[in-house]
Amino acid sequence: MAHSHYDLPSPWTTGFKGRCPRCGEGRLFSGFLKVAQGCGFCGLRYDFENAGDGAVPFLILIIGAIGVGLGAWVLLAFDTAVWVPILVTVPVVILLTLILMPRAKGLLIALQYVNQASDSGTDSPDT
Numbered sequence: 327m328a329h330s331h332y333d334l335p336s337p338w339t340t341g342f343k344g345r346c347p348r349c350g351e352g353r354l355f356s357g358f359l360k361v362a363q364g365c366g367f368c369g370l371r372y373d374f375e376n377a378g379d380g381a382v383p384f385l386i387l388i389i390g391a392i393g394v395g396l397g398a399w400v401l402l403a404f405d406t407a408v409w410v411p412i413l414v415t416v417p418v419v420i421l422l423t424l425i426l427m428p429r430a431k432g433l434l435i436a437l438q439y440v441n442q443a444s445d446s447g448t449d450s451p452d453t
């Protein structure tokens with residue numbers, strides 16, 4: 327089965343599922359946030375990947391903002407003791423981190439792959 331850059335699977339789908347950005351079948355990660363060496367299905371090597379970790383501090387900022395907002399909302403809406411929003415917010419922040427980190431990283435890697443694939447198809451590769 328031949329894959330041109332015109333029929334790549336959506337990076338949103340492959341990235342969020344943690345699948346290979348070329349075939350959508352192989353696994354992208356060998357660990358929680360560890361990118362595998364290559365796709366076990368189509369053989370694509372993930373050497374091109376150098377953007378994924380850029381998502382991590384960005385995501386920590388977003389999740390931190392969500393956590394602070396959630397904590398402030400719980401504190402104001404329910405007029406509770408200060409430890410209650412902390413008790414609510416910490417697991418939410420941890421859960422969001424666990425859920426979003428690999429997806430955001432996978433998405434960035436998939437987007438990077440798709441961009442590179444389409445660049446090399448349209449531009450002269452002399453850079």
Ligand SMILES: [Zn+2]
Nearest residue numbers: 346349365368
């Ligand atoms: Zn693949």
